[in-house]
Amino acid sequence: MxxxxxxxxxxxxxxxxxxxxxxxxxxxxxxxxxxxxxxxxxxxxxxxxxxxxxxxxxxxxxxxxxxxxxxxxxxxxxxxxxxxxxxxxxxxxLRRMNAIRTLDAEARQVTCEAGVVLQALHEAAEAQDLRFPLSLGGKGSATVGGLISTNAGGTQVLRHGSMRALVLGLEAVLADGQIFSMLTPLKKDNRGFDLKQLLIGSEGTLGIVTAATLALLPAVAERVVIWAGVSSLGMARKLLLHCEAAAGDALEGFEVLPQACLEAVLDHLPDARAPLAEPHAWHVLIEVVADRAAAATLRDRCETMMAEAFEAELVEDATMSASEAQAEAMWLLRESISPAERARGPAVQHDISVPVEKMPDFVETTIPMIEARWPGTEAIAFGHLGDGNVHYHAIAPKVTDGPAWQASEGKAISRYVHDLVTEWGGSISAEHGIGQLKRDELARLGDPVSLSMMRAVKQALDPRGLLNPGKLI
Missing domain, CATH: 3.30.43.10 (Uridine Diphospho-n-acetylenolpyruvylglucosamine Reductase, domain 2)
Known part of the structure; x- marks a missing residue:
């Protein structure tokens, strides 16, 4: 043998x-x-x-x-x-480990294994008139373990935060086979380091997440989804501030996409229709929700909020969902951007963040720079304006050899984008993780002290480097 x-x-x-x-x-x-x-x-x-x-x-x-x-x-x-x-x-x-061990409706907590698919978690919570407040386009395949290991964000970070904010307890297997078990959540616990937070976002390099206790919220009793057209990303930012002031905690989602993204999605989804009659430079998807106590007045409050936005000349046009089907149709347009882009051909994707207040200026300043430096390339940005995270992509000109473009021009574009993000005080990875795609860029641009600390932690917990080698650090 x-x-x-x-x-x-x-x-x-x-x-x-x-x-x-x-x-x-x-x-x-x-x-x-x-x-x-x-x-x-x-x-x-x-x-x-x-x-x-x-x-x-x-x-x-x-x-x-x-x-x-x-x-x-x-x-x-x-x-x-x-x-x-x-x-x-x-x-x-971890896909066989897909059990929901306990769901405590009174405590609003669920303990589930790493292989539970996000959509299944949503359905289990909904059956108890609760919800898990994190969603993303890949909810039908993404698992709890993967979401935790990458500290996933999604479309509701604006109100509820990323996975770090939603994980109350954690179970993981360390590199030597020991089981780290801290599934029981405590509101206050000052026994040293919060070790579960060390494992969240570590991409399987420090331990293998096997289960987690997650926070649940009361089910949404009513929601209104609004699709608005605006003249610029800067105007979208002003609309965000207006909606935050008008809706408060009821504002759950605020997504932006340019006209080019919408057109690509409409080409990709033959039965889809544009929500507004005319094209606009930028489109905004807004979701406002209410619990039972506030459900009866939600639509009136949203109508007032948008009437004031029109009066302040923040929007050019807008429409409001009249049914759950219309709300889902609007979200489908947003969630189909990535597959629509994938169908168009080669591109390089950048999941970046800069300080929230700087995002409009960053996008409007740097997109012309990319397109001028690489003629024929189309640069686009879309995503979660409210938390300073956009997906900043560069789509290749029509080329016959996609992999060759990605290895040459694409790689150079990514390096340039990451340089720009760093200059603007941002992050080269907002929610998708580092993996192997950005490992070398993190080593090039990351803070030396932070990188040294991460390497020291890795050495302490996985001295032989057997857990997910070649990723993150």
Whole structure:
């Protein structure tokens, strides 16, 4: 027996036929990232059924020196869940661990395993007249473990924050197979470091998230979705401030997209229609919600808010959802931007943030710079204006060799964008993580002291570097 044969034999004994496979056809779908940028290889695919099996397989990997790449829904944007091409790593899928262990409606908390799909979590909460206030376009495939490991944001960060704000307790398996179990939440706990926060956003490099206790909120009793056309991103920012003052905590979403994005989505979705009769330089998607106590007056308050916006000349046109179907149709337009862009051809994507008040100036200043420096390239920005995070993409001219463009011009554009973001005091990764896509850029542009601290933590918790090697740091 080779060392590989010995490892696989022990792993098969540990996990059984359902828990381990080295079949190339079964492995193949999980070896390429969602965007198709990275394809790796793996010694096998392990699918443990519970946290004890995760701990055992991690201990086995530690004994044999086998690297581990943990994976949830494989819907990440930065290649963080794709192994390298060496074929030495074990791909560890958490998808079988999809149980909702407890849901306490009175405490408004749910404890669920890492493989629970976000949409399933939404449905479980809704069945108890509650909700989990984080949503994104990939909710049908994204898993709780992946969302925590990348500190995902989504469209409701404006009011509820990212996953860091919603995780009350955490369970994870460390590099030596120990189980870190802090699932029981406490309002006040001053026993040193908040270790769960160390694991959130660490992209599987410090530990493998196996379960979490998450915060729930009362279900929305009424919501109104508004689609508005504005003359500029700066005007969209003024509209945001107006809506924050008028709606307060009821303002749950505030998304922006340029006319070019809307047109791409309408081409991609043959049955979709533009919400407004005329084109506008920028479009704004606003969501305002209410609980039972405030539901009866929500629509009147939204009508007053928008009437005042028209009076102040903040908007050029607007429409308000008259039904849940219309609200969903508006959100579908927003959530279809990424697949619509993907269908257009090669592009380089940048998930960036700058201080909220600077975002309009950043976009309006730098997009012409990109397009002038790389003629034929189309630069676009869309996303969560309210929290200073936009998706800043550069779409290639019509070329025959997409990968070659991405490796040359695309790479140069990304480097330039990251330089600009850093100059403006921003971040090169707002919500999608670093993965392997931005690892070298983080090393180039990151604060040296912060990078040194992260490397020290990695060395302390994973001294052999077996957890998700080649990612983040």
């Amino acid at each position: 080779t060392n590989t044969d010995s490892f696989l034999a022990e792993a098969a004994d540990l996990l059984g036929a359902r828990g381990l496979t080295a079949d190339a056809d079964l492995l193949a779908p999980w070896l390429t990232d969602w965007r198709g940028r990275y394809t790796g290889a793996a010694i096998a695919l392990a699918s443990p059924a519970n946290v004890l099996e995760v701990a055992e397989i991690v201990r086995l990997c530690a004994r044999h020196g086998v690297p581990i790449v943990a994976q949830g829904g494989n819907s990440g944007m930065s290649g963080g869940a794709t192994p390298d091409s060496s074929g030495k790593a074990l791909l560890l899928s």
